[in-house]
Amino acid sequence: MDSAKKAFAGAISDESTLPSQELKSQQVRAESVSRLYDADQNPDLLQAIIDSSDDAIISKDLNGTITSWNRAAEQMFGYTAAEIIGKSILTIVPPELQSDEPRFLNSIRAGERIDHFETARCRKDGTRLNISLSISPVRDRNGNIIGAAKVARDITQQRIDQRAARHLAAVVESSEDGIISKDLNGFVTSWNPAAERIFGYTAQEAIGRNILFLIPPELHSDEPMILGKIRAGEPLEHFETVRLHKNGSRLHVSLTVSPIRDGGKIVGASKIVRDVTRQRKMEAALHISERLASVGRLAATIAHEINNPLEAVTNFIYLARQAPDLPENVAEYLKIADHELARVAHVAQQTLGFYRDQTRPVHVDIAAAVDDVLTIYHSRISYKDLRVETRIEPDLRFFTLHGQLKQILLNLVANAVDASSQSDRLLITARVMKTIHSGANLLSLTVADTGSGIPQHDRDKIFEPFYTTKKDVGTGLGLWITRDLLEKKGGHIRFRSRIGKPSGTAMTVFLPEEAHAAAEESAA
Secondary structure (H helix, E strand, O other): OHHHHHHHHHHHOOOOOOOHHHHHHHHHHHHHHHHHHHOOOOHHHHHHHHHHOOOEEEEEEOOOEEEEEOHHHHHHHOOOHHHHOOOEHHHHOOHHHOOHHHHHHHHHHOOOOEEEEEEEEEOOOOOEEEEEEEEEEEEOOOOOEEEEEEEEEEOHHHHHHHHHHHHHHHHHHHOOOEEEEEEOOOEEEEEOHHHHHHHOOOHHHHOOOEHHHHOOHHHOOHHHHHHHHHHOOOOEEEEEEEEEOOOOOEEEEEEEEEEEEEOOEEEEEEEEEEEOHHHHHHHHHHHHHHHHHHHHHHHHHHHHHHHHHHHHHHHHHHHHHOOOOOOHHHHHHHHHHHHHHHHHHHHHHHHHHHHOOOOOOEEEEHHHHHHHHHHHOHHHHHHOOOEEEEEEOOOOEEEEOHHHHHHHHHHHHHHHHHHOOOOOEEEEEEEEEEOOOOOOEEEEEEEEEOOOOOOHHHOOOOOOOOOOOOHHHOOOOHHHHHHHHHHHOOOEEEEEEEOOOOOEEEEEEEEEOOOOHHHHHHHO
C-alpha cells in the first residue's frame, strides 16, 4: 500500500492534458492525498481515490516490473490487476516504442519527472491507444527512489477528433463554395477563403457583422424566415436568391443552410454558398439566342414577303417618272421615293442575307461589306450628323464567311454609333497582315469613335453576356457574340478607350482567313 500511496501522490500532483480548471482540481486532490499519506491517515480513503480515478494509475519498480494497477488501468488496457502485476511494463508498449523505456527509467533514477508525454500503448486485444503520460519517481521514507508512478490518460478519441477537425478545416479552407457560419442573431462567426472570393470581403471585414450586409434591402425579410427554420432544426436546401458583392454588384447564389448543434442544442447556422451568376446568365443567353433565332426567322419571312410589293411599287414609280409634262416638284418627289424604296429593298436583302448565312466561305469585298453596314445605319448616322471615314486597302478581298463578317461589323458599328454624340467622328479601317508564326493572312478591322469612352470600372466586363452601359437601348450581347465568333475562328478582339478630352474608343478585331483558301487559289 505504501508504494501505491506514494505512486499516486507523486504522479497525480503533476500537470496533465486536462483543461486548467481540471488541472487545479487534480492538484488540490494530489495535495490532499499527500497530506493524508504524510500523516499516515485514512489509507482506505487514498485507495478509494486511486480506484475511482478516470485515469490509469500504474506503478513499476526500477526494472520496469508493474507493482500496482488501478481499475481505470484495467478498463483502459483490458488486463486485470491479477494478470498484469509482476509483468514487465513492456507488455503494453508497442515493439517499435520499447526503446523509450530505458530512457524513462534513467530519467526516473535521476529523480526527473516526465510531463505530458504523448505516445501509443497496446490493449490486451492488440488495438492501440493514444495516451498522455505523466511519470514521477516513487521514494521510500528515506527519500530513496524505488520506482515510478504513471498517470495515463486515453486521448485516442481526442486525437481522432483533432484529425477530423483538421480535415474538416482543410475541406472548408479549400472549398470552391463559400462556407459561412452565423449565430442565431444572424452575426457572422466564420468566413472561408471562397466566401472572400465570392463576396469580396475578407474574413476580418465580415466576421462580427450581421449577415444582412450581404442581403439586398428588399430581401431582408428572408432572414427571419431562414433563422426561424434553423431554430426549429430545419435545414434549407438549394435556396436560390440574390446577394450583394462588396462592390455593390448583385450575385445569383444557391444557399444550403443547416443548423449548428452543440450537445444537441442549436447554437447557430452554417451556410454553403454557390455563385450561380454565370450559370444564370448563360441560361438567359441561351433563352435570348433562341428568341433571336425566332426573330431572325420572322424578319427573313417579312423581308421575303415585302420584296414583291416593293418591286411592284418601284415599277410604278418608274412608269410615273416617264410620264410627259411631269411637274418639276412631283418629279423630285418621285425621285426621292425611288431612292428610299431602293434603301428599303437593300435592307430587306441584307436581312435575308444574314439569316441565310453562307455555309461556305467566299472572297468578301471588304469595302462593299462596310458600305452595306453603313447603309443599314444611314438614318442613325445622319440623325447624329456623324462624320464617317473609311480607310480600306484598295481591292481588299478576304476569304471568310460573309454573314459572320457582316454580323461582327454590325455589332461594332452599332456600338460606335450609340457611343457617339452629335457631330462626332467614326473611322473604319481594314487591312490584311501576316501572322508571326505561320505567315497566314489575318484581317485587321478597326471601328473607332470619338464618343464618351468606356469608364475604367466597365472595361473588365464589356465582353460579358448581358452587361451593357447603354441602359435601356442595349442587350449586352453584341460584344459577347463578336468575341465568341472570333474565338471560334481562332481570332480575337481588343480595344483602347479614353475618357475625358479627347475621348473615344477603338475596337479592333483580328480574323484569320479560312484554312482552305490557299487550296482553292492553287487549284485555280
